[in-house]
Amino acid sequence: MAPTSTPPPWSRSARAIAAAVRDGSLRARAVADYYLARVERHDPAVHAFLHVDPAAVRAEADAVDARIASGDKSGALLGVPVAVKDNLCTLGQPTTCASKILAGYVPPYDATVVARLRAAGAIVLGKTNLDEFAMGASTENSGFGPSRNPHDLKRVPGGSSGGSAAAVAAGLAPLALGSDTGGSVRQPAALCGLVGLRPTYGAVSRYGLVAFASSLDQVGPLALNVDDCTLLMEVIGGHDERDSTSRPGPFRGPAAGDALTGLRIGIPAEYHADGLDPEVRAAVARVEQLAVAAGARLVPVSLPLTQYAIPTYYLVVTSEASSNLARLDGVRYGPRREAGDLNHMYGATRGSGFGDEVKRRIMLGTYALSAGYFDAYYKKALQVRQCIGREFAQAFGQCDVLLGPTTPTPAFPLGEKSSDPVQMYLCDVFTAPAPLAGLPALSFPCGSSRGGLPIGAQLQGPTGADGRLLAIARALEQRLALDLSPLEAPRGA
Amino acid sequence: MDVREAQKIAALARLDLAETELHRFATQLTAILGYFQKLAEVKTDGVPPASHPRDLRGPLRPDVAEPFAAAPGLVQRSAGADGDFIRVPRVLE
Numbered sequence: 180m181a182p183t184s185t186p187p188p189w190s191r192s193a194r195a196i197a198a199a200v201r202d203g204s205l206r207a208r209a210v211a212d213y214y215l216a217r218v219e220r221h222d223p224a225v226h227a228f229l230h231v232d233p234a235a236v237r238a239e240a241d242a243v244d245a246r247i248a249s250g251d252k253s254g255a256l257l258g259v260p261v262a263v264k265d266n267l268c269t270l271g272q273p274t275t276c277a278s279k280i281l282a283g284y285v286p287p288y289d290a291t292v293v294a295r296l297r298a299a300g301a302i303v304l305g306k307t308n309l310d311e312f313a314m315g316a317s318t319e320n321s322g323f324g325p326s327r328n329p330h331d332l333k334r335v336p337g338g339s340s341g342g343s344a345a346a347v348a349a350g351l352a353p354l355a356l357g358s359d360t361g362g363s364v365r366q367p368a369a370l371c372g373l374v375g376l377r378p379t380y381g382a383v384s385r386y387g388l389v390a391f392a393s394s395l396d397q398v399g400p401l402a403l404n405v406d407d408c409t410l411l412m413e414v415i416g417g418h419d420e421r422d423s424t425s426r427p428g429p430f431r432g433p434a435a436g437d438a439l440t441g442l443r444i445g446i447p448a449e450y451h452a453d454g455l456d457p458e459v460r461a462a463v464a465r466v467e468q469l470a471v472a473a474g475a476r477l478v479p480v481s482l483p484l485t486q487y488a489i490p491t492y493y494l495v496v497t498s499e500a501s502s503n504l505a506r507l508d509g510v511r512y513g514p515r516r517e518a519g520d521l522n523h524m525y526g527a528t529r530g531s532g533f534g535d536e537v538k539r540r541i542m543l544g545t546y547a548l549s550a551g552y553f554d555a556y557y558k559k560a561l562q563v564r565q566c567i568g569r570e571f572a573q574a575f576g577q578c579d580v581l582l583g584p585t586t587p588t589p590a591f592p593l594g595e596k597s598s599d600p601v602q603m604y605l606c607d608v609f610t611a612p613a614p615l616a617g618l619p620a621l622s623f624p625c626g627s628s629r630g631g632l633p634i635g636a637q638l639q640g641p642t643g644a645d646g647r648l649l650a651i652a653r654a655l656e657q658r659l660a661l662d663l664s665p666l667e668a669p670r671g672a
Numbered sequence: 673m674d675v676r677e678a679q680k681i682a683a684l685a686r687l688d689l690a691e692t693e694l695h696r697f698a699t700q701l702t703a704i705l706g707y708f709q710k711l712a713e714v715k716t717d718g719v720p721p722a723s724h725p726r727d728l729r730g731p732l733r734p735d736v737a738e739p740f741a742a743a744p745g746l747v748q749r750s751a752g753a754d755g756d757f758i759r760v761p762r763v764l765e
Contacts, residue, residue: 287745380725394724423731424724490708501685508686510760515751521761522686530688538687542678542697543704545685556708561721563714568722600700601707617725642725 186350187213191664193259193353193407197300200247200258207247207258207302211240214260214304218351224669226326227336227346229265230273231305236260239302246300254300255414261296262352264343265306266313267398268387269293272303276389277321278311280532281513290387291422292356292398292415299414304352308342311534312504313363313391315339316606319597320536327593328371329669330632334590337367343401344371348633350665354411355401360392361492362585362610364399365622369585369635372624372663374408374652375401377610378645380617381426383412384419392499393424395492395614404663405623405653409433412645426643433650440474442651445578449485450609456588462626462634463584469658470582478578484567485612489604491567492611494547494560500537501544507532539600568616571641580651581639584609585622589632609637619645623652624661631670673701 189195189205190213199205215233222228243258263269266276268286270293275281293303310320318326318341328336329349336345340357344367347355357364359377368375376399383398390396400411409432416430446467451460467477509515509528518527533541547556574581587608596603613620618639625636636655638648656663673681678698682689689697744756752759 284749287742287749420731420733425731427731484714487711487714490711493704494708494711505686509751510758511746511750513751517761519761521763523688524761525686526683526688529686533687538689538693539697539700541685541687542681543701546673546681546701546705549681549684556705558721559711559716561723562716562719563711565719565722566714566716568725601704604704615725 186665186667190350190353192404193256193402194410196259196353197255197257200243201252203247205258207240207243208237210258211236211260211302214352218305221349221669222351224327224332224672225329225345225349225351226324227262227307227342227349227351228305229275229277229308229323229342232272235272236302236304243300243302254298255410256296257300258302259300259354260302260304260352262304262307262343262346262355263293264309264340264355264357266309266358266389267293267356268389269303269306272306274306274389276312277309277323278533278537279322280507280529284513288387291384291419293387295415301414307340307346307355310339310341311537312389312500313339313358313360314500314536314540316362316366316603317596318342319593320534322534325593328590329666330372331590331671332669333671334592334632335370337370337590339363340401341367344368344373344375347371347373347401347403348666349669350667353403354407356415357399357401358388359397359399359614360395361496361607361614364401365585365610365620365635365637366606368401368622370590370633372627372633373401373403374405374621374623375399376408376412376621376645376649377613377619378412378416379426379619379642381424382430382619382645383415384422384425386419386421390503392496393503394499395496397614403665405649405656409649412649431646433646433653438647438650438654439470442470442475442580443478443578444470444475445478445480445574445581447480447482447485447574447581447583449482450583454587455584458628459584459586459588459634463582463636466582466625466636466655466659469655473654473658480574480577480581482570482574482612484563484570487563488567488612488615489608491560491563492607492615493543493604494556495564495615497540497544498547498557499544501541501548504537504541564615567612571612571616571618575641579640580644580648583637585635585637589628589634613639617642619648621648621652623656624663625659626661673698673705
């Protein structure tokens with residue numbers, strides 16, 4: 180099927196797709212064909228996907244249509260294709276974490292979030308690219324080549340959920356799942372002009388998410404607008420007994436009504452320090468003005484430990500990764516490199532299977548956990564982590580939410596930071612603190628640079644405030660009145 | 673971190689690294705660890721380490737075995753699968 184020149188109105192919103200499929204005015208198969216055609220046409224330039232099986236997608240869509248024909252119209256995502264980050268297990272479809280060490284691995288079960296998508300009538304459109312094992316902020320660390328930002332193909336889409344973000348921004352999928360350890364949903368959402376939520380730690384099941392840093396990892400939705408983000412979050416959120424860190428009870432979405440009148444918005448001084456791009460600063464300032472005009476109050480707050488979040492985060496994350504990735508040794512998963520005895524097999528398999536950044540982080544974590552360095556590095560980081568949590572708690576005594584930029588700059592050119600790990604780590608300066616404290620945080624589009632690159636603003640809230648963040652972002656989105664349509668075609672080819 | 677230390681860490685991590693990688697990682701990790709020294713500025717005397725977010729409680733449930741339908745599939749995916757078992761090189765000499 181040839182792609183139509185003008186995108187249909189329903190392609191602007193997942194909720195519109197589900198409604199049209201439910202009322203019979205649109206067939207799930209037509210939706211699937213539309214997105215498959217766009218993937219075929221535009222993904223060679225964007226490289227958002229690692230794996231798409233068109234026959235399986237069409238079969239799933241036909242099954243949804245058959246279900247509707249039989250009278251079963253249940254499911255919040257009826258006929259909605261969803262792009263799924265390739266670190267989430269999908270029954271019968273490859274799950275590689277963009278790593279050669281898992282090349283060709285096909286899990287025998289679905290992650291809970293994937294099972295919930297299917298139960299809601301969604302269609303798994305394909306598996307999206309990421310920095311290998313979600314370690315990176317640009318998708319350049321993928322073992323299978325980088326993804327590109329559809330707003331400017333010479334620039335990165337962010338990472339590590341860069342493929343998921345690029346897919347939605349380019350109109351290759353109406354919704355996507357990502358995972359956020361230190362900003363991997365919010366940063367690509369900001370750089371690609373999307374809404375991305377990092378839920379409260381434990382709000383979304385991690386059963387079937389390949390573990391990277393277990394005290395930080397969370398699955399989160401990426402969408403074109405706040406309403407779609409809410410819709411996806413309501414499907415994937417809520418307790419799962421298969422995840423021992425899962426919070427009890429169902430997910431509570433945004434309450435109806437005015438979210439801004441009387442709202443106390445904390446503005447951390449440290450988020451406006453040197454190094455913040457002037458256009459990002461101006462776009463966030465506009466959000467502040469709109470919030471005040473709608474009845475919110477700005478509260479200056481101070482989070483002096485912000486400057487320590489990056490070293491704290493990277494010590495925790497590399498220590499946990501060095502332990503979690505020990506299971507990838509050629510015994511149970513992926514290709515094995517035979518090399519004499521057991522230890523040589525481990526070393527050869529891991530040495531040839533992991534990419535540069537993964538090796539670097541395993542080395543760093545192994546060092547931080549090793550005898551003689553444990554107290555100075557890992558334990559110290561956990562103590563500073565405690566202090567960062569206390570600092571957030573104090574701030575939330577003075578305000579309801581925090582507002583600031585998601586990233587210091589808009590999307591940067593491919594290759595600009597890839598040779599300097601510390602520069603790449605500094606991309607996480609505004610997104611790493613919340614995960615250390617288990618807090619929810621949301622990035623939403625708030626403008627664009629003169630060059631047309633999207634800019635994101637970040638809301639952070641106390642534990643369990645996910646629904647409130649969505650309500651506030653929805654109110655601000657209405658007032659910002661930006662064009663939130665997906666791109667008709669990638670730019671800058 | 674010098675190359676000898678990098679070699680020791682790589683061995684602990686069961687990572688075979690080429691000589692060029694050892695040199696590169698030794699240089700890069702030295703720079704990264706130097707930046708991490710910044711944490712020494714934070715006073716943490718008496719602060720308990722936070723290995724997890726603050727309000728996490730481990731849930732309990734009855735100790736009852738439940739069947740896991742995907743178990744045979746997990747074994748079959750191993751490069752060393754052999755029936756219900758996984759073959760590995762000899763562990764003890």
